[in-house]
Amino acid sequence: MRLLxxxxxxxxxxxxxxxxxxxxxxxxxxLMPGGFAETVLGPFATAEQKAELAARYGxxxxxxxxxxxxxxxxxxxxxxxxxxxxxxxxxxxLARLPVTAELTVLAVLASVLAGVPLGVLTAVRARPEGGGxxxxxxxxxxxxxxxxxxxxxxxxxxSRYALGLKVxxxxxxxxxxxxxxxxxxxxxxxxxxxxISVTARTTRDAVMGVLVExxxxxxxxxxxxxxxxxxxxxxxxxxxPVVTLIGTTTAYLLGGALIVEHVxxxxxxxxxxxxxxxxxxxxxxxxxxxxxAGVFIVMNVLIDLLVGMLDPRLGxxxxxxx
Amino acid sequence: xxxxxxxxxxxxVTLLVLVVFALGSLIGAGGDPDAIVGPRLQPPGxxxxxxxxxxxxxxxxxxxEGVGTTLLLSSVAVLVTAALSATFGIVAGYRxxxxxxxxxxxxxxxxxxxxxxxxxxxxxxLGPGQTAxxxxxxxxxxxxxxxxxxxxxxxxxxxxxxxxxxxxxxRLPRVLVRHVLPNVAGTIAVQGTxxxxxxxxVEGGLSFLGFGVQxxxxxxxxxxxxxxxxxxxxxxxxxxxxxxxxAAILAxxxxxxxxRDRLEPRETRTLT
Numbered sequence: 100m101r102l103l104x105x106x107x108x109x110x111x112x113x114x115x116x117x118x119x120x121x122x123x124x125x126x127x128x129x130l131m132p133g134g135f136a137e138t139v140l141g142p143f144a145t146a147e148q149k150a151e152l153a154a155r156y157g158x159x160x161x162x163x164x165x166x167x168x169x170x171x172x173x174x175x176x177x178x179x180x181x182x183x184x185x186x187x188x189x190x191x192x193l194a195r196l197p198v199t200a201e202l203t204v205l206a207v208l209a210s211v212l213a214g215v216p217l218g219v220l221t222a223v224r225a226r227p228e229g230g231g232x233x234x235x236x237x238x239x240x241x242x243x244x245x246x247x248x249x250x251x252x253x254x255x256x257x258s259r260y261a262l263g264l265k266v267x268x269x270x271x272x273x274x275x276x277x278x279x280x281x282x283x284x285x286x287x288x289x290x291x292x293x294x295i296s297v298t299a300r301t302t303r304d305a306v307m308g309v310l311v312e313x314x315x316x317x318x319x320x321x322x323x324x325x326x327x328x329x330x331x332x333x334x335x336x337x338x339x340p341v342v343t344l345i346g347t348t349t350a351y352l353l354g355g356a357l358i359v360e361h362v363x364x365x366x367x368x369x370x371x372x373x374x375x376x377x378x379x380x381x382x383x384x385x386x387x388x389x390x391x392a393g394v395f396i397v398m399n400v401l402i403d404l405l406v407g408m409l410d411p412r413l414g415x416x417x418x419x420x421x
Numbered sequence: 422x423x424x425x426x427x428x429x430x431x432x433x434v435t436l437l438v439l440v441v442f443a444l445g446s447l448i449g450a451g452g453d454p455d456a457i458v459g460p461r462l463q464p465p466g467x468x469x470x471x472x473x474x475x476x477x478x479x480x481x482x483x484x485x486e487g488v489g490t491t492l493l494l495s496s497v498a499v500l501v502t503a504a505l506s507a508t509f510g511i512v513a514g515y516r517x518x519x520x521x522x523x524x525x526x527x528x529x530x531x532x533x534x535x536x537x538x539x540x541x542x543x544x545x546x547l548g549p550g551q552t553a554x555x556x557x558x559x560x561x562x563x564x565x566x567x568x569x570x571x572x573x574x575x576x577x578x579x580x581x582x583x584x585x586x587x588x589x590x591x592r593l594p595r596v597l598v599r600h601v602l603p604n605v606a607g608t609i610a611v612q613g614t615x616x617x618x619x620x621x622x623v624e625g626g627l628s629f630l631g632f633g634v635q636x637x638x639x640x641x642x643x644x645x646x647x648x649x650x651x652x653x654x655x656x657x658x659x660x661x662x663x664x665x666x667x668a669a670i671l672a673x674x675x676x677x678x679x680x681r682d683r684l685e686p687r688e689t690r691t692l693t
Contacts, residue, residue: 236671
């Protein structure tokens with residue numbers, strides 16, 4: 100019950116944040132250079148044509164009314180129409196979402212499966228005095244290589260030399276899963292380098308924090324084996340920051356996916372947004388950015404629920420504080 | 422007071438080299454970035470140490486110019502971030518109440534955007550260019566730093582020396598500047614170095630997508646984007662700026678880690 104109270108508080112505050120995000124995006128799009136009428140009608144439009152267009156799209160109404168209309172349309176799943184292709188933005192986003200989702204899921208999987216064991220291992224092996232410079236340099240390198248540098252290099256190496264994996268010629272997952280995976284492995288690998296390193300670092304810090312707790316000293320004193328101590332005393336107690344990080348990382352990966360899709364020429368949401376900014380297709384930019392922020396906020400609400408389940412103290416704390 | 426470890430010193434030295442590199446381009450060391458010195462798309466050799474680009478221009482001076490643009494843009498942006506975050510974070514953390522609520526709400530909204538998505542939105546509003554890159558870095562780095570400065574300020578505000586300063590009749594600005602600011606300065610320094618590395622990555626990414634620094638001005642992102650076109654025939658076009666970009670980010674991160682470990686040393690133990 101306390102968990103539910105705490106969590107619904109968090110969810111409500113996230114809803115407020117989402118509302119703030121929508122205001123910011125709406126305002127940003129109004130501020131963009133080049134009026135809507137000029138963009139659609141071209142430079143030779145008469146004042147009457149502009150007025151007619153403004154009336155048709157509701158641009159002659161008060162700004163907060165426009166915002167209200169936009170918000171209720173978005174809430175109903177209507178993201179508007181692309182100013183270039185005249186196609187519904189929502190349908191296009193939906194068609195492209197699986198690519199971005201697949202890329203992100205693969206990268207998150209890689210960070211959990213590789214990052215967590217790596218972090219635990221380096222924490223348990225750490226020696227109190229100095230050392231570990233090579234490990235620090237390596238994990239530092241992982242967080243320091245931007246996707247566009249690594250991606251460009253990977254595209255070069257795999258296009259130049261026949262190494263088995265192909266760059267480009269993307270196939271839908273539903274059409275040929277094996278061929279699709281073959282084209283997605285490289286982009287996903289490029290995307291996951293950063294998140295694996297961050298996950299490993301955070302896991303390492305969290306585990307090192309738990310290692311100095313008295314109950315670990317007691318377990319060592321009882322003569323329990325290191326592996327037993329890790330499984331029974333450390334993992335769950337170190338889980339909270341790692342699980343929280345995965346939520347934040349997802350947001351990061353959504354941004355990274357945008358660059359990776361651009362570099363590998365994948366038809367995902369990210370490359371759609373990049374194209375749209377280049378073509379000044381504001382309806383698409385508006386919808387794409389809102390989608391990215393929305394996914395991040397929803398993701399964090401889910402992570403909060405998970406963290407609340409992992410650490411029952413959270414709900415109690417919130418109850419006492421307020 | 423512990424000294425910085427060897428790795429961090431290596432990072433500092435790398436940074437110093439890059440700054441010298443960038444300053445060198447100002448006095449024309451490395452050659453004229455726009456002069457055509459040899460055949461097009463030549464691999465590294467004498468006369469063009471990092472090869473030539475698609476117009477026969479030497480890559481080395483262009484990389485030097487690019488480092489300068491990237492470092493300058495990111496540093497200025499991070500100084501702006503530090504000033505704003507310190508002000509908002511300290512005031513929000515010390516005063517609390519509705520002001521705190523307002524600042525934290527705004528920060529939360531900014532924090533909901535993936536960095537590069539926020540940068541693209543900024544570039545779409547301001548138009549592609551250096552201003553957009555600068556504003557993007559500030560908006561991307563402000564949320565985390567403000568949060569952490571606020572958290573540090575909340576802790577510092579409850580300390581006895583702050584209470585005693587207030588009781589002694591110190592006015593608000595004096596309390597904030599003389600008693601709170603110096604004690605959150607460590608947080609600002611550590612987060613500032615991390616923000617600098619994020620800033621370099623954001624500038625690179627934005628320019629790489631074509632929405633940041635605009636050619637003919639060189640920045641590391643611009644060079645990598647331009648090199649991409651001829652990548653298969655001339656990989657040195659992205660290797661040179663790519664390696665320098667990674668070295669810059671890595672050096673700054675390593676220095677940040679060193680600073681953090683020095684300010685808050687960690688305990689550790691073994692399991693046997």
